[in-house]
Amino acid sequence: MSGRPRILVITGYGLNCEAESCHAWARAGAAPEAVHLSDLLADPSRLDAFAGLMFIGGFSFGDHMTSGHVMAVRLRHRLGPHLERFLDRGGLALGVCNGFQIMVKLGLVPGLPDPRASRLSPQVALMANDCGAFQNRWVRVRFEPDSPCVFTRGLDTMPLPVRHGEGKLFVPRKAVLEAIEAAGCVACRYIDPETGAPADRFPANPNGSVHAIAGLCDPTGRVFGLMPHPEAYLYPENHPTWDFEGSPRDEGEGLALFRNAVEFLRAG
């Protein structure tokens, strides 16, 4: 595919990062389109025209009944088969924060093959932060070089903001965690900014996530979700200590994930 790949950005019901998410895709060379979920549900075949899909951050349905839960119920019941078809034909999907929570609830990530369960069943959970409260702070993440994730290819570490109350990854069984690691589904981890090692303590690990997991992809690497917000670091001035830099960067580091995705789509 050449030109500007079309990206569907789903909005509505308390999701709220549409402006920065669309701007990120546009700056990365894609053609984003914000579509209210009610319009998509009225005509789910619209999904067929898009190369990529983004579940953005926000507070879908107020995050009542646990974050992302109610949105996932709606998507599973009213968009399920269309979503599966979109993924089967190689569509790209990105979820950030509430979008990641929705993807986890829908079982899109880690998306390990499980013959005993239906495709859109959750395998892990994102639970209340260990500190017991919503946190907005900057963390450093490391993108895992061995992950198949197409969004994080070639990226090393990056400072990014987190803004969530339920980001602690919980994996019910040890075997599942091992399978996730073995498949390279851990695309990024929180690290200690001093040592570079995976962080197990607050605030470097802001939520108490197991194995310091900050984001997961599926085994194909085309479906990826993370708690930190790359779309909130599009300008150098988003960084909390940009004012100490002698010569600021040209752009925010978060754009790199979107550029990777566009490059992947263009390469077809």
Add this chain to the structure above:
Amino acid sequence: MAFRIEIGLKSGIRDARGAGVAAHARAFLHLPVAACRTRDVYLVDGSFEPAEQRRIRTAFADPVACRAAIGRLPPPRVFDWMIEVGFRPGVTDNVGRTAATVVADALGRPRDAFGGVYTAVQYFIRARAGAALARGDAERLARDALANELIHTIRLYDAPGWAAAPVEAAPPLVREPAAPQARSVDLSGSDEDLLRISREGILSLSLAEMRAIRDHFDRPETRAARRTRGLPETPTDVELECLAQAWSEHCKHKIFAAEIRYRDATTGHEETIDGLFRTFIRGATDRIGRETDRLVSVFSDNAGIVRFNERYHVACKVETHNSPSALDPYGGAITGIVGVNRDPMGTGMGCELLANTWGYCLASPFHAGAVPAGLMHPRRIRDGVHQGVIDGGNQSGIPWVRGFERFDERYLGKPLVYCGTVGRIPCTVAGGPSERKEIRPGDAIVMCGGRIGKDGIHGATFSSEELRHESPAQAVQIGDPITQRMMYEFLVEARDLGLYRALTDNGAGGLSSSVGEMCLLSGGAELDLARAPLKYEGLQPWEILLSEAQERMSLAVPPDRLDAFLALAARREVEATALGRFTDSGAFVLRYGAEPVAHLDLAFLHGGCPKMRLEAVWSPPSVAAPRRPRAGRRDGALRRLLGALNVCSREFKSRRYDGEVKGLSVVKPFVGRRADVPSDATVMRVEHGGRDGLAFAEGINPFYGDLDAYAMAASAIDEAVRRVVAVGAAPDGIAGLDNFCWPDPVASDANPDGAHKLAQLVRANRALYDLTTAYRVPCISGKDSMKNDSIRGGRRISIPPTLLFSTLARIEDVRRVVTMPFKAPGDAVYAIGLTHAELGASEYHRNLAAAQGRPEAFGGAVPGVAPAQALALYRAMHAANGAGLLRSAHTPTLGGWAVAFALAALGGDLGADLDLAALPVEEAKLDDDARLFSESNSRFLVTCAPDRARALEAGFAGLPCARIGTVRAEARLRVTGRRGVLRIDSPLPPLRAAFRRTLEGI
């Protein structure tokens, strides 16, 4: 028919909510609680087959982490008490509403095919081994931490009791058998009767106002007209309530409109002021407005609008929500923030929301004395207020840009909860200027958003009253950010499609105020109250009219676009209902079905309220000064100031607010290498891809008001202005907002010093006029709250007079802004602006007075402002910033230079060697304590690269500006006194610890 679902985490999974409850119980209630496990309860009202019930259960719970049961889950193996907290009938249950959409989605049924879902939370409490937790302890935990009995119900069981209790599934439904009907009210009695009617109806109307209403309805022509309209001769309850709303202090600002006789008791000078607002606030803005084209719409709409660039205007409004927050801190505060969001949303053709601000004036969270019956402990108020604004802002997707807290014991009676919102609006909307507000006769009156219940009835009149023990529970509303977010997105869409002609929000007074005021634009309105969608049956017509149920906007929709408007609303799941039409009849006409219930002439409704006449008498208070401490080092004093409640870090609570959604932030509320010191002002972009932006700041210092309210107001305005100047704003691009929160300034037997409080109000307003005209910073919007007193147990607690002044300023290029931390070793440090002996009511004096056991002895000269000199400095600062000379810029506030030095050093993780002898002063003999701690206004601490020092000095030639030292790599602050004695010599870690410790974890 309802059934019950219980959902709990699988055993062995950490319960963060429960852990928080247990920790809170131990730390603040001193109860021996070992553990707490929690569960969510859903009562689903409707008739469902067993298979449907199972599908609902499956849809409600996360299968990975939770287990769920229809009926009851087995309880935890060991627990001592089970506390279940549900909502009282009619209280907003946001989670319940969301759960109802899950039922609809899971079953594929329409939302109105079943009753609803009602939620509760269970807390299973286990006592520490060997410790006893009595029933009274469990009750205390329930009442003081888990529930507010104004809005919640509590069920408490011990373990055997819970096992034996029947499975309760009855939802808390409202049952109001009364048939809706308007009643007429007899006003023919004595003055005492009139006052009783006002008091018992919570109308808050004075005798003069009640008489004006009686006389209006007594006129022969009124009576004749009413007979032909089928209305009783005496006013209906709908009419009386509507007038009470329109004439309330909250809506009419009667004190700010009153004629005031002001007398200075010392000089004997007397004068008459024909309205504080007209004379000083509007007067100043009108004068400034004649010289600038920046003002697009001021004082006439829900928020003030100023020009930003060629694409956008910006709008801003700051509100208070004090009384509701005293009764239910969480509900009151979340309503405060989502409520003020609707102000820019309802301004002009409707703004997009950019940013929120918050600020709280509270009693100390460490308050150890008694709390009067009926009031909450200030820590609980603080926790609830923060959480309400956190949830309201975060769930709405609006970042916070400014937040402050001020602590004083006098806020025990009434907390002040400020919430502000900034919006942007394209200069042109649907082919016309976006600030326009017009309505044509024939346009439909449409209400959209949430439904109407009894929530918040009499909120407007109630906030105009002092807080009494029997203050009404209905005055509490609970905001619903998601319903509002959905409405907001729908309205922006409808706006850009040109589907409506005008809109405004439903705030205080509900439809009574929104439609009652909107209809001035067309000249009348006719509305059928029976068409309004209700949360439950049984509301009286006047209750429908007055309800302050949240998340509602009122619109004028042209008849040919009504269908399209309603269709889009339905697609976006936003309730919208046409209630009637705007007319040009000159009257506000209300029906309930076919029955006429009100006919009010607009001229009387909006112009019939008699003007108040008030007395103000000023005599300056006499306040002793603290004893001067011995000369010597001031390291300890500096640490105490950094840790003082009004100075210390607020980072712990602030991190729970989302400050970065939208991705536009440039200077955040916290800056520095470790992002842990407060910025002077915050800066954000206004649109993606833009280089220009906005800076925000505020000034507030109620303590100076104890010496002179003029100085308090002047200092607040100067602080708010110099903060945005510090980051790089041009002095001629600043706009202001005023929020006056006052104790009742109307003298009466119960309020003997009312004339003094009114004199303070006059002086603060005069300062506002003087400063804003001198700086040419127009007030574009404002608000007053005039009854911030509480009478409980026979004790009157009045807040200190408090003026919050907020500023917003255009920033030409956000990449050039300057922040406060020191940046590099070797940089030259400059002090700009004069330091005077102004320690009166300063942080230093108040701490000293408290330490000396005489907290009331904080006196001394209060900081003044010399606006002409200050403006010259501000222009020079802007020029220096434009020339790229400044590496850092910070303006001292509480704690003076000493705290400013420390914070700039902490921010940069860099030390400094500084010399107080070099400070620009007028009196060379000024002692070191005054040099360190005086809170003189209009000063800056700046640094520049050594090779730019000469250019910087040239820029400030002829102004008070002097090099006072150098930034050092070693993390140590050294400050030498005027005779060469070392006054401060401290490594940074103890300073940082002092600054961070006080409110960490609180």
